[in-house]
Amino acid sequence: MRKLFHFFLAGVVAYALASLLFSCSEEADCSMTDNRGMIVCNVSQINPENNTAMKDTLDSLTVTAAGTDSIVANRLAQVTVFSLPLRYAVDSTELVFHYVKKVTDTVVIRHTNKPYFISMDCGYQMQQSITSIRYTRHNIDSIYIANPEANINGTKNLEIFY
Template sequence: MTYLRCMKYLASVIIISLFFSCATDVCNQRIAWPAQAGFHHVPDTLVLVSNLSVWGLNHDSLYKKQSLKQIEFPLSIANGSSAFVINVDSDFDTLTIFHTNTPYLISKQCGYGYQQVIDSVQYTKHLIKNLTWKIPESDKNDKENIQIFY
């Protein structure tokens, strides 16, 4: 009888061990979410901007002579402000986003990331007529944080 129980024991050990071998370690999240911005003539109606170039001040191009209605500003996690240059044809504007960075653990698989909240935005007015930021949190919800009127 003990032999039978030992066999049942071994069978159960094998089945349970197989069950425990099915773990996965995958990270599908971003470290930080860029601020979303849209171009408008009137609120809530996006317009296409042609020949648009955008880059971070003293950094590489984010967009180069493209036609776009919306763009993304990646916010710096090292500093509390991120400055960008927006260029259409011969007009240039500098846009500085001031933000608060808070580190947090995304998950064991992804490591640490940052929650970023926009505090204020400063901008020059060559191309841009006005600017509002409705949603301060830049997150995965893909909502427009900044409306640029030009």
């Protein structure tokens, strides 16, 4: 009887240890999925002497989401590069660029939204790709799509010429 009790106790301890060891999983590293993909915009102008692109600077820029009270970028000063988000729920993002003296430009970015599964712990992330752009020409001369894929690594997506 005593041997049976020791055997039973050893089995319970072994079961508890096995359960503890095999039930612990590594903590998921979702650091690469916590960041939202953005489009990076460079401010440029065309050099009239040789017709090439050169860096430019905007004195002031505020960007709002059209039709809402959301401010995407507030009072940026001496702007040469800035980042903008794209909307997840629809296939276009309409932004209003506010410059000094109440001058504005509206930029409509058409894009695709493709969710892809990362893992059970991290969920999914949205792949977004720019398909076309429409814009007013109050201050903007033209917009060139350098890389259509929104990203988290700072790669230039749009070159905006003034």
